[in-house]
Amino acid sequence: MEAVIVAGGGLAGSEAAWQLAESGVRVILYEMRPARPTPAHRTAQLAELVCSNSLKSNRRRSASWLLKEELRRAGSLLLRVADAHAVPAGTALAVDRERFAEAVTRAIEEHPLIEVRREELEQIPLGTPTLIATGPLTSGALAARLQEMAGLENLSFYDSISPIVDAETLNRERLFRASRYGQGGEDYLNSPLTEPEYRTFYEALREAEEVERHPFEDAKYFESCLPIEELARRGYHTLRFGPMRPVGLVDPRTGRQPYAVVQLRPENLRFSSYNLVGFQNHLKFPAQKRVLRLIPGLENAEFLRYGQIHRNTYLNAPRLLAADLSLRPAPDVFIAGQLSGVEGYIECIATGWLAGRALAARVQGRSFAPPPRATALGSLVHYITHADASCYQPANISFDLLPPPSSLPASLARDRQQRRERQCEQALREFAAWLEHPEAQPAGESGWPLLAARSS
Numbered sequence: 001m002e003a004v005i006v007a008g009g010g011l012a013g014s015e016a017a018w019q020l021a022e023s024g025v026r027v028i029l030y031e032m033r034p035a036r037p038t039p040a041h042r043t044a045q046l047a048e049l050v051c052s053n054s055l056k057s058n059r060r061r062s063a064s065w066l067l068k069e070e071l072r073r074a075g076s077l078l079l080r081v082a083d084a085h086a087v088p089a090g091t092a093l094a095v096d097r098e099r100f101a102e103a104v105t106r107a108i109e110e111h112p113l114i115e116v117r118r119e120e121l122e123q124i125p126l127g128t129p130t131l132i133a134t135g136p137l138t139s140g141a142l143a144a145r146l147q148e149m150a151g152l153e154n155l156s157f158y159d160s161i162s163p164i165v166d167a168e169t170l171n172r173e174r175l176f177r178a179s180r181y182g183q184g185g186e187d188y189l190n191s192p193l194t195e196p197e198y199r200t201f202y203e204a205l206r207e208a209e210e211v212e213r214h215p216f217e218d219a220k221y222f223e224s225c226l227p228i229e230e231l232a233r234r235g236y237h238t239l240r241f242g243p244m245r246p247v248g249l250v251d252p253r254t255g256r257q258p259y260a261v262v263q264l265r266p267e268n269l270r271f272s273s274y275n276l277v278g279f280q281n282h283l284k285f286p287a288q289k290r291v292l293r294l295i296p297g298l299e300n301a302e303f304l305r306y307g308q309i310h311r312n313t314y315l316n317a318p319r320l321l322a323a324d325l326s327l328r329p330a331p332d333v334f335i336a337g338q339l340s341g342v343e344g345y346i347e348c349i350a351t352g353w354l355a356g357r358a359l360a361a362r363v364q365g366r367s368f369a370p371p372p373r374a375t376a377l378g379s380l381v382h383y384i385t386h387a388d389a390s391c392y393q394p395a396n397i398s399f400d401l402l403p404p405p406s407s408l409p410a411s412l413a414r415d416r417q418q419r420r421e422r423q424c425e426q427a428l429r430e431f432a433a434w435l436e437h438p439e440a441q442p443a444g445e446s447g448w449p450l451l452a453a454r455s456s
């Protein structure tokens, strides 16, 4: 059998190469470092963690734990190595980054079915099954080829993410439902601010601590999608003419247009979470929590996602990717990692695992169905392949992406802990059954009812 090509020896590419090889497929893995460095990597090792050494929560029943647990049960190389090189970090799974990368590099280089080539892949080879996992800092030449293949408008170079809050933690007495000028139903929740409330918010925002920008994160980009702290820097009223503009909105409690408004848009059809429209920002997470809780109705808000802005290369996954992570316009090409529209170390490993297994099935002539929708991995892939393509933003795993648990009495459904407990039990049960027979599930996307369509 001819070898398949994997481009990128980062988190997703290393996991994918391992899964392919363990399935009996020969792999040529292209990694351009050290010959061609990226602005963030510091070593020549495969699977280098570019920033934090934390793979997020290992607390039982958290969404990140659930995804990790599925990967452990699925024989993920990177999870096994991470567990072996864990360092004390409370409830998080943090690793000794050098030992972690060294152990992954050794495992990959010593695998008899993997050949590592330290070269940049500049072209996408036609006719050879290929998996591309070149990450947020994909080299310019390959990004240009991807753009040709996917369409100019379907490859992004930056993330601009606004925060998401848990609907259950909103104080509805302070909010009102309405769309601007009464158009488009009453889907939005609106938080009205008085002049003193706006001033307090504005002053806290002006003082809030920002995340340091990496030298390669070019501030020019922000002109097209400005963060709220930058708008605030431009003047006291700038936000009121931007994301906090009140025009077209009347507070039913006062019968008047408020001084300023924050709009909250539902994230999914269950209305279980809301996005703060236009509130992308680059503030440190504790600062975001403090400042955003000054918005009326958000006093006790739990944030499912904080705002972020950073350099990233990713495809418009819902438009381009099939459920096995192959490219619709070029089905011999599979995509994994940040490039596939997920966000975070574990999510990259997870998509690497899935794309590797799916590509192995393809070249070996086996059928392959995506993991069930009730699992963390199935939900993540469902999100990236089904979200709103018109304004796609990458996602971390969260319970918000999972469907509600089946057969939960109404009394328990209101209890978040109980609900999550059931979701985890159901996910792990269904994942185990799927691992036994990944080809026996309903094929393709038909087994996945359309649910969350996250947008911003």
Ligand SMILES: Cc1cc2nc3c(=O)[nH]c(=O)nc-3n(C[C@H](O)[C@H](O)[C@H](O)COP(=O)(O)OP(=O)(O)OC[C@H]3O[C@@H](n4cnc5c(N)ncnc54)[C@H](O)[C@@H]3O)c2cc1C
Binding pocket: 007, 008, 009, 010, 011, 012, 013, 030, 031, 032, 033, 037, 038, 040, 041, 047, 048, 049, 050, 051, 052, 053, 119, 120, 121, 122, 133, 134, 135, 136, 137, 138, 139, 142, 214, 311, 336, 337, 338, 339, 343, 344, 345, 346, 348
């Ligand atoms: C600066 C920065 C900090 C981040 N910090 C965090 C964090 O703290 N926590 C977190 O969860 N996530 C973080 N992320 C997001 C993401 O989880 C990581 O970037 C993660 O490493 C991405 O995994 P990946 O496999 O998609 O890409 P990578 O791990 O970056 O791997 C891609 C590999 O492809 C190689 N490559 C690129 N182009 C080519 C080519 N043409 N030919 C051959 N090889 C090529 C690169 O050298 C690299 O080794 C961060 C991202 C960035 C950019």
